Each structure stands twice: as C-alpha cells, then as structure tokens.
Amino acid sequence: MKTSPKLLWALHGPNLNLLGTREPEVYGSTRLEQIDADLAQLCADHGHRFESFQSNHEGELVDRVQQARDCEVAFIVLNPAAFTHTSVALRDALAAVAIPFIEVHLSNIHRREPFRHRSYFADLAVGIVAGLGPIGYRLAMQAAIETLRAPDGAPEAAGARRTRKG
Numbered sequence: 170m171k172t173s174p175k176l177l178w179a180l181h182g183p184n185l186n187l188l189g190t191r192e193p194e195v196y197g198s199t200r201l202e203q204i205d206a207d208l209a210q211l212c213a214d215h216g217h218r219f220e221s222f223q224s225n226h227e228g229e230l231v232d233r234v235q236q237a238r239d240c241e242v243a244f245i246v247l248n249p250a251a252f253t254h255t256s257v258a259l260r261d262a263l264a265a266v267a268i269p270f271i272e273v274h275l276s277n278i279h280r281r282e283p284f285r286h287r288s289y290f291a292d293l294a295v296g297i298v299a300g301l302g303p304i305g306y307r308l309a310m311q312a313a314i315e316t317l318r319a320p321d322g323a324p325e326a327a328g329a330r331r332t333r334k335g
C-alpha cells in the first residue's frame with residue numbers, strides 16, 4: 170500500500186562529518202554523503218522527500234529539531250553521536266516536538282566504553298539500531314517508511330511501538 174508523500178529527516182551529530190576518515194576501524198570507510206545519498210534514494214523510491222542535517226553544535230541540532238514540527242516532518246532517523254551520552258537538551262527537544270524517531274549508531278555502543286552505554290534517547294525512540302555500520306541507517310529508514318505505511322498511521326500497526334517514559 171502506498172502512502173501520501175512525507176518528509177523524512179536524517180539528523181547527524183558531532184564528528185559524523187568526518188565519516189570515511191574518522192577511526193575507520195570503528196566507524197568504517199563510508200562517508201556521510203554516501204549514507205545520505207542512499208537514504209535519499211530509498212525515500213525517493215517510496216515517493217517520500219528526504220532532508221539531512223549534520224552539526225557539531227548541540228544548539229544547532231536543538232534548533233533543527235524544533236523546526237521539525239513546522240516543517241511537518243513525519244519521521245526522523247537520528248544519530249546523536251557523542252550527544253547520545255550527554256544531551257538532555259536534545260532529548261528534551263525531541264520530546265517537545267513528539268515526532269517519532271529511530272536512534273542509529275554505526276558502532277555497537279554496548280560493546281564499547283561504559284560511558285557510551287547510556288543513551289538519553291533510547292527510551293523515547295521508536296527503536297534503536299546499533300553496530301551494523303552504514304546499513305543500520307538504511308534499516309532504520311526502511312522501518313520508518315514501513316511505519317508510515319501503517320493503515321491508521323499508528324506505529325503499533327507496523328510493529329514499531331513508541332513508548333514514552335519521562
């Protein structure tokens with residue numbers, strides 16, 4: 170079943186602009202532009218619009234999330250990068266706009282240093298993909314698109330239930 174065209178966003182946190190050269194043994198050799206091009210194609214294949222934004226600055230990401238409601242963004246694929254483990258401000262912005270999102274990490278944060286095990290976003294997210302490299306973004310976007318295809322628009326119908334605490 171086709172759904173009406175929607176706007177989907179990818180938001181990328183600090184240092185992800187360096188993908189391809191940044192610690193390739195951890196993050197791989199794929200550049201952010203390639204990830205975004207793949208997501209754009211996937212969205213286009215399903216008749217949706219796609220926009221991407223990367224910033225190294227917490228406030229810019231907060232501003233961008235605040236704009237999401239006015240822009241009628243239907244779903245966000247988010248890699249908060251280091252802000253995953255620190256940013257109450259970005260968490261609060263996502264809670265405020267109440268737009269469903271999937272949290273993505275290239276690396277498996279749970280196999281890494283203990284400070285990376287905590288996420289300020291995990292309990293707000295529809296779901297989390299971690300440790301699968303760039304394909305994780307694609308899987309997250311596919312899940313987002315499936316969710317939007319649900320007959321009543323309810324994430325539950327696509328098996329991706331959004332639960333909120335706090």
Ligand code: DQA
Nearest residue numbers: 249250251273274275276285
């Ligand atoms: C990351 C994991 C974070 O801990 C780290 O700070 C990043 C990238 C990932 O995609 O694996 O910058 O979010």
